[in-house]
Amino acid sequence: ERYRFETEGGTNGYAYVPLEIGDTSFTLEYDITIESINQDGAVRFGLTSTEMDISKGVNILGIFSNGRDGRVMSLRVIDQSNHLFEISSLFSSYCAGQPGCETKRFEENMTYHVVMRYNKEHRQCDIKVTDRTPGGLSWGSYVPLARDIYALNRLAITTKGDYVIGNNAVGYLNNVQLSTFREVVPTPEPTTLPTTAVPPPPTTIPTPTPTEAPLNALVLCGGIGIAAGLTALQRRGQQ
Numbered sequence: 001e002r003y004r005f006e007t008e009g010g011t012n013g014y015a016y017v018p019l020e021i022g023d024t025s026f027t028l029e030y031d032i033t034i035e036s037i038n039q040d041g042a043v044r045f046g047l048t049s050t051e052m053d054i055s056k057g058v059n060i061l062g063i064f065s066n067g068r069d070g071r072v073m074s075l076r077v078i079d080q081s082n083h084l085f086e087i088s089s090l091f092s093s094y095c096a097g098q099p100g101c102e103t104k105r106f107e108e109n110m111t112y113h114v115v116m117r118y119n120k121e122h123r124q125c126d127i128k129v130t131d132r133t134p135g136g137l138s139w140g141s142y143v144p145l146a147r148d149i150y151a152l153n154r155l156a157i158t159t160k161g162d163y164v165i166g167n168n169a170v171g172y173l174n175n176v177q178l179s180t181f182r183e184v185v186p187t188p189e190p191t192t193l194p195t196t197a198v199p200p201p202p203t204t205i206p207t208p209t210p211t212e213a214p215l216n217a218l219v220l221c222g223g224i225g226i227a228a229g230l231t232a233l234q235r236r237g238q239q
Contacts, residue, residue, distance in 0.1 A: 003173040007043060009162035014052050016156035021047075023150035025120045025181040028062075033111045034171040037066045041167035044076075044159070046116060047152040055161035057082050058151045060125055062116050064106055066169075071105045075116065075127040077143055080151060085125070085143040094141040104129075104139035111174075112137065120148055 007013065026047070034043060042065035049058040057078040064073055074088035087094050095101035106112060106129075115128045126142035155178060 001174070001176075003176070005043070005157055005172065006168060006170045007041070007157065007159050008166070008168045009040070009159055009164035012160055014156055014158035014160055016048070016052060016154040016158070018153060019047075019155055019178070020153060021178075021180050023120065023148050026118050027179045027181075028116045028155075028177070029114065029179075030176040031111050031113050031174040032064065032171065033174070034064055034106070034108055034169060036108055036171075037064070037071070037169040038167050039066060040164045041066050041169040042162065043157070043169045043171065045157045045173065046155075047118075048154050048156045048158065049151045050153060051160070052154060052156050052158040053161045054158060058149060060116065060118060060149065060152065062114050062127055062129075064112075064169075069103075071107070073104065073106055073127075073129050073139060075125060075141065075143060077125050077145065077149070079145065079147055079149055081147070083146055085145060087141045087143050089129075089139045089141075094139075104137060106137065110137075118149060123148065125149075 005015070028046065030045070032043065032045070037043070042063055044054055044061045044063050046059060046061035048061070052059075054061065054076075055078075057080050059076070059078050061076045062073070063076055064071070069088075069090055072089045074086060074093075077085040079085075089104035091101060091103040110131055113130050113132070116125070117127075118125050123145045124142050125145065126140065128138075128140035130136065130138045155176075157173070
């Protein structure tokens with residue numbers, strides 16, 4: 001979606017979207033096309049605190065400006081203690097004596113893709129600006145920070161703190177995307193200890209002790225009957 005803007009100093013103007021990202025790392029990407037920009041004009045877009053003031057914290061802003069050094073780009077960070085960290089595409093700002101390094105300037109009516117990142121772990125912010133044409137503009141740099149940045153709660157384009165009159169800038173923003181990074185702590189899985197089957201104790205079957213079984217009553221009665229019969233036969237023989 002395309003967002004039209006026209007900025008001018010001395011108007012205390014701004015436009016913003018409220019957000020809550022805490023103090024986590026983030027990446028902001030967008031496309032910007034500046035159709036016209038007057039002398040001393042500037043387009044400042046990024047994350048800010050409720051104040052949205054370019055002269056005090058807290059803010060992290062990507063800036064396209066047309067000042068005494070011409071049309072240059074910069075990254076500007078102000079922390080909670082109003083410490084300023086800034087770097088621009090001027091040779092004297094970012095090259096640090098590197099051979100072949102030169103000032104990078106933007107042009108009107110060209111679309112540039114901007115990537116701004118805040119890395120909480122390394123305490124730094126960086127910016128990269130490119131265009132889509134082969135061999136086109138490509139500039140990037142970073143600033144180290146003294147502390148973590150927090151209290152950023154608005155995505156804003158602002159002129160608060162700019163008191164220059166007549167420094168209009170006209171253009172539009174497109175393809176705005178904000179991504180935050182949060183540490184994901186995996187839920188530990190319960191540890192199941194291996195179970196060893198315990199064999200049942202051996203079953204001892206006792207060996208029965210032989211015992212004399214009592215005579216069967218029928219056998220006993222039969223024996224008595226036989227004895228009585230023998231006695232009767234003996235008595236008959238004696239007679």
